[in-house]
Amino acid sequence: MTQAISVNEQQLDLLFHALSNQTRRALLAQLRSGPRIVTDLARSYKMSLNAISKHLLVLEKAGLIDRKIEGRIHICQLQAEPMMSAEKWLQNYQEFWSNNLDSFAEYVEQKYSDESKDKDEKS
Amino acid sequence: MTQAISVNEQQLDLLFHALSNQTRRALLAQLRSGPRIVTDLARSYKMSLNAISKHLLVLEKAGLIDRKIEGRIHICQLQAEPMMSAEKWLQNYQEFWSNNLDSFAEYVEQKYSDESKDKDEKS
DNA sequence: TTATTAATCAACCATATGGTTGAATATATA
DNA sequence: TATATATTCAACCATATGGTTGATTAATAA
Numbered sequence: 001m002t003q004a005i006s007v008n009e010q011q012l013d014l015l016f017h018a019l020s021n022q023t024r025r026a027l028l029a030q031l032r033s034g035p036r037i038v039t040d041l042a043r044s045y046k047m048s049l050n051a052i053s054k055h056l057l058v059l060e061k062a063g064l065i066d067r068k069i070e071g072r073i074h075i076c077q078l079q080a081e082p083m084m085s086a087e088k089w090l091q092n093y094q095e096f097w098s099n100n101l102d103s104f105a106e107y108v109e110q111k112y113s114d115e116s117k118d119k120d121e122k123s
Numbered sequence: 124m125t126q127a128i129s130v131n132e133q134q135l136d137l138l139f140h141a142l143s144n145q146t147r148r149a150l151l152a153q154l155r156s157g158p159r160i161v162t163d164l165a166r167s168y169k170m171s172l173n174a175i176s177k178h179l180l181v182l183e184k185a186g187l188i189d190r191k192i193e194g195r196i197h198i199c200q201l202q203a204e205p206m207m208s209a210e211k212w213l214q215n216y217q218e219f220w221s222n223n224l225d226s227f228a229e230y231v232e233q234k235y236s237d238e239s240k241d242k243d244e245k246s
Numbered sequence: 247t248t249a250t251t252a253a254t255c256a257a258c259c260a261t262a263t264g265g266t267t268g269a270a271t272a273t274a275t276a
Numbered sequence: 277t278a279t280a281t282a283t284t285c286a287a288c289c290a291t292a293t294g295g296t297t298g299a300t301t302a303a304t305a306a
Contacts, residue, residue: 020139080219
């Protein structure tokens with residue numbers, strides 16, 4: 001029923017959860033410019049290093065970053081592939097928002113083309 | 124720094140959070156085939172109607188469904204547009220995963236094209 | 247060796263989450 | 277009218293989340 005979604009549900013849970021926090025999204029954004037070490041990443045935030053450490057763990061569990069340990073420093077690196085799963089999942093709904101946008105466009109067009117000439121009372 | 128993301132962060136929090144639960148994703152999937160009333164939606168799950176009611180509220184707050192109340196029944200309807208924000212956000216990372224996929228493709232090609240006959244290292 | 251630095255671990259706290267059960271509130275139906 | 281149906285509200289519970297502070301561990305630097 002409702003055409004299987006095909007991606008691992010547990011993985012999607014972790015992934016969407018990881019993305020549902022502003023700090024974590026900001027961390028990912030930072031990593032777009034290249035690998036960074038934990039202390040460096042943490043510098044931008046008001047919260048403690050420990051808090052950032054925890055956020056990084058959440059991202060790691062979701063597969064969104066990996067880390068290479070070199071001596072006492074941990075080098076974090078973006079791993080964006082899991083986002084493909086999210087993309088794929090979202091694409092199951094693409095038709096809906098584009099349909100809606102189409103009808104919204106129609107609505108706007110109708111509304112402003114002739115400014116309430118005739119009352120559209122639906123079906 | 125790190126090129127602003129441009130979508131409302133609070134909205135993304137609600138949206139990704141709403142999507143981070145399997146039951147809620149399943150509810151959305153059900154709604155792809157058209158509007159449904161709460162009791163009907165709830166029928167597919169082992170959990171209580173109340174639990175589903177709460178899940179629907181989460182989806183509603185994220186803007187992913189709306190409801191039309193007709194007498195005692197609530198007709199829920201998919202509103203997929205907010206997913207566009209998620210899409211847009213994810214697309215900031217598309218280059219990363221496609222780069223990775225490209226190099227993976229190269230790797231596969233190299234590995235299986237001639238099964239280590241001669242090493243084509245074509246920069 | 248002794249500090250200092252990088253990071254995690256552990257314990258704690260307040261609040262959120264996901265679920266339950268048992269009203270309560272309307273609205274339909276007999 | 278009385279009763280059944282659709283849904284939410286309210287209270288509760290266990291666990292998760294997001295943060296804190298204070299060790300602890302390991303690697304560097306003095």
